Amino acid sequence: xxxxxxAARGQETRQRLLDAAVALVPELGWGGVTTRVVAERAGVAxxxxxxHFASVTDLLIAAGTGFSGGVLDQMAGELxxxxxxxxxxxxxxxxxACYSGVDPASLLMVEMFLASTRxxxxxxxxxxxxxxxxxxxxxxxxxxxYQGDAEVAAAMLAAAVDGIMLHRALDPGLxxxxxxxxxxxxxxxxx
Amino acid sequence: xxxxxxAARGQETRQRLLDAAVALVPELGWGGVTTRVVAERAGVAxxxxxxHFASVTDLLIAAGTGFSGGVLDQMAGELxxxxxxxxxxxxxxxxxACYSGVDPASLLMVEMFLASTRxxxxxxxxxxxxxxxxxxxxxxxxxxxYQGDAEVAAAMLAAAVDGIMLHRALDPGLxxxxxxxxxxxxxxxxx
DNA sequence: GATCGCCTTGGGCATATGCCCAAATCATAC
DNA sequence: GTATGATTTGGGCATATGCCCAAGGCGATC
Numbered sequence: 177x178x179x180x181x182x183a184a185r186g187q188e189t190r191q192r193l194l195d196a197a198v199a200l201v202p203e204l205g206w207g208g209v210t211t212r213v214v215a216e217r218a219g220v221a222x223x224x225x226x227x228h229f230a231s232v233t234d235l236l237i238a239a240g241t242g243f244s245g246g247v248l249d250q251m252a253g254e255l256x257x258x259x260x261x262x263x264x265x266x267x268x269x270x271x272x273a274c275y276s277g278v279d280p281a282s283l284l285m286v287e288m289f290l291a292s293t294r295x296x297x298x299x300x301x302x303x304x305x306x307x308x309x310x311x312x313x314x315x316x317x318x319x320x321x322y323q324g325d326a327e328v329a330a331a332m333l334a335a336a337v338d339g340i341m342l343h344r345a346l347d348p349g350l351x352x353x354x355x356x357x358x359x360x361x362x363x364x365x366x367x
Numbered sequence: 368x369x370x371x372x373x374a375a376r377g378q379e380t381r382q383r384l385l386d387a388a389v390a391l392v393p394e395l396g397w398g399g400v401t402t403r404v405v406a407e408r409a410g411v412a413x414x415x416x417x418x419h420f421a422s423v424t425d426l427l428i429a430a431g432t433g434f435s436g437g438v439l440d441q442m443a444g445e446l447x448x449x450x451x452x453x454x455x456x457x458x459x460x461x462x463x464a465c466y467s468g469v470d471p472a473s474l475l476m477v478e479m480f481l482a483s484t485r486x487x488x489x490x491x492x493x494x495x496x497x498x499x500x501x502x503x504x505x506x507x508x509x510x511x512x513y514q515g516d517a518e519v520a521a522a523m524l525a526a527a528v529d530g531i532m533l534h535r536a537l538d539p540g541l542x543x544x545x546x547x548x549x550x551x552x553x554x555x556x557x558x
Numbered sequence: 559g560a561t562c563g564c565c566t567t568g569g570g571c572a573t574a575t576g577c578c579c580a581a582a583t584c585a586t587a588c
Numbered sequence: 589g590t591a592t593g594a595t596t597t598g599g600g601c602a603t604a605t606g607c608c609c610a611a612g613g614c615g616a617t618c
Contacts, residue, residue, distance in 0.1 A: 185585095186595055205485065207398035211576060221597050226577055228595095278484050286481055289533055293469050294396065303537040324548055331534065331541055332527070332549040339530025342480055343522065346494045350522060357515060358523040362553040377565055402606060412567050417607055419565095560618085567612070574605070582597065588590085 190228045192218040197239035202283035206291045209236060233295065240288045241301045247281065248309045256316035262365045264316070265333075266356060272337060273352045277344025286342065310334055323364055332362065381419045383409040388430035393474035397482045400427060424486065431479045432492045438472065439500045447507035453556045455507070456524075457547060463528060464543045468535025477533065501525055514555055523553065 196217035200209045211232055215222040229235040251271070258264035275282045292299035314330035322329055336359065344350050360366050387408035391400045402423055406413040420426040442462070449455035466473045483490035505521035513520055527550065535541050551557050 189595080205398055205481065207396055210574080212574085223578085223597060223599090224595080232576070283481070283484060286477065286533075289536060290396065290474070290477055290481065293474060293536055299537065306534070306537055325545060328542065328545040329549055331538075332531075332546050335530035335534045335546075336523070336527050337530065338533050339526035339528065340523075342477075342529050342533065343497070343526045345480060345484055346490065346497055347522075351519065354516060354519040355523050355526075358520050358553045361555060362549045364552060380565080401604080403604085414567060414569090414608085415565085423606070562615105562617080564615095565613085567610105569609095569611105571608085572606095575603080576601105578601085579599095580597105581599105583595080585592105585594095587592075 186228070189218070189220055189224060192220070193225060193228060193235060194239040194242060197235055198243050198284060199280065201236065201240065201287050202280040206236065206287045236291070237295065237298045237301070240284065240291075240298065241305070243281075243284060244288060244302060245305050247285075248305050252309050252312040256312055258316075259320075261317060261320045261322060261363050262360060264320075265359055265363065265365070268333075268337065269352055269356050269359065272340055272344075275341055275344070276348060277341050277346075277350075278348070282341045282345065285338070289338075306334065317363075329363065336362075377419070380409070380411055380415060383411065384416060384419060384426060385430040385433060388426055389434050389475065390471065392427065392431065392478050393471040397427060397478045427482070428486065428489045428492070431475065431482075431489065432496070434472075434475060435479060435493060436496050438476075439496050443500050443503040447503055450511075452508060452511045452513060452554050453551060455511075456550055456554065456556070459524075459528065460543055460547050460550065463531055463535075466532055466535070467539060468532050468537075468541075469539070473532045473536070476529070480529075497525065508554075520554065524550075527553075 193214060196214050197209060200214055200217060204213070209232065211225050212222045214232070214235065215225050218224075225232065225235060229238065254271075255264050255268060258267055288298065288302055292302050310327070310330045313333060314326040317329055318326040340350070340352070340355065344352075357366075384405060387405050388400060391405055391408060395404070400423065402416050403413050405423070405426065406416050409415075416423065416426060420429065445462075446455050446459060449458055479489065479493055483493050501518070501521045504524060505517040508520055509517040531541070531543070531546065535543075548557075
């Protein structure tokens with residue numbers, strides 16, 4: 177089976193559709209991304225969408241989980257590379273400062289949370305990714321000598337991160353750096 | 368100006384539309400609520416929607432902010448009635464246990480967060496309500512002897528609550544009670 | 559009974575949507 | 589040159605959408 181060059185081009189336009197979807201969901205909302213809009217953004221004819229994907233929803237799920245998987249994997253990798261918990265929390269808050277709460281990445285994540293309540297397929301995939309993230313963070317916490325249930329602390333940390341993201345969307349003036357105090361206290365630091 | 372009875376009936380059907388919208392947004396998503404669906408749920412003809420509201424979006428904003436205002440007001444009232452911070456945090460977690468994360472109230476709140484990024488009018492109103500909630504909680508924290516910046520702690524608490532809500536939607540097995548440990552630690556309790 | 563205000567009805571218009579499909583395209587293999 | 593295999597095209601269909609509007613109640617006032 178020779179590596180068909182037409183097939184290769186096909187994979188590339190498929191990727192362009194995925195990229196377009198990732199960009200459009202934050203702009204228009206999960207339900208606002210339509211066949212024609214995503215095709216136009218990707219620079220292809222409308223029919224291509226249903227050639228590469230069974231439905232618009234399928235495209236959105238593939239695009240969303242592809243994005244979230246990458247983000248969570250990289251974030252877990254960088255966090256667990258920190259030498260101690262305090263340093264990790266500080267790094268995490270630094271990262272959060274880059275996310276305004278109304279940036280595309282944050283919005284896409286929240287859109288996926290919501291859509292997953294109506295799409296079992298998405299829910300299963302995203303839930304698995306988050307569980308993986310939590311377990312990696314929990315191992316890191318335990319290795320770095322966290323006193324208490326590391327699984328619970330990791331869940332609380334992940335929830336806090338997303339909560340902060342959510343609230344920054346409404347109040348851009350929220351001072352991220354200041355939140356370090358309570359967050360560090362949560363892990364028994366600064367005593 | 369006599370209290371016109373026809374006008375009174377009008378206000379009642381207007382309220383039925385608001386109630387229907389509050390029920391439908393969690394079921395179908397913000398963008399999934401259409402003129403005809405909300406009219407049918409309210410038991411009125413489709414035309415009524417655009418008689419009482421300038422647009423479907425207007426209806427959704429009015430319904431959403433009406434709901435969130437009530438929830439936040441009541442929650443702030445009950446929380447700040449607690450005698451000390453530890454008791455308040457425990458009560459809050461108890462409340463959260465009632466919200467599954469996929470219950471209508473939680474979903475409506477998150478839908479509003481997202482929609483507010485695309486609707487300045489909604490954003491302004493919802494942002495104001497959250498700010499009010501935070502300032503009430505901050506006063507309560509300060510009065511109860513919280514050591515540190517009460518405004519920051521209130522913001523972190525509110526964010527944590529919403530983050531927990533978000534994560535429960537994906538992982539119903541998340542043990543709320545266990546989160547009390549890190550949360551209490553955040554306020555310097557249990558030392 | 560006639561008049562007046564407000565609410566309600568149900569249909570209609572222009573537009574947008576998801577998905578489909580016969581025909582066109584195009585680089586390669588023969 | 590022609591056949592092959594895929595991708596791509598652009599239009600089309602049935603349906604759904606937001607918003608509008610002329611006509612119809614319906615109770616209160618005269």
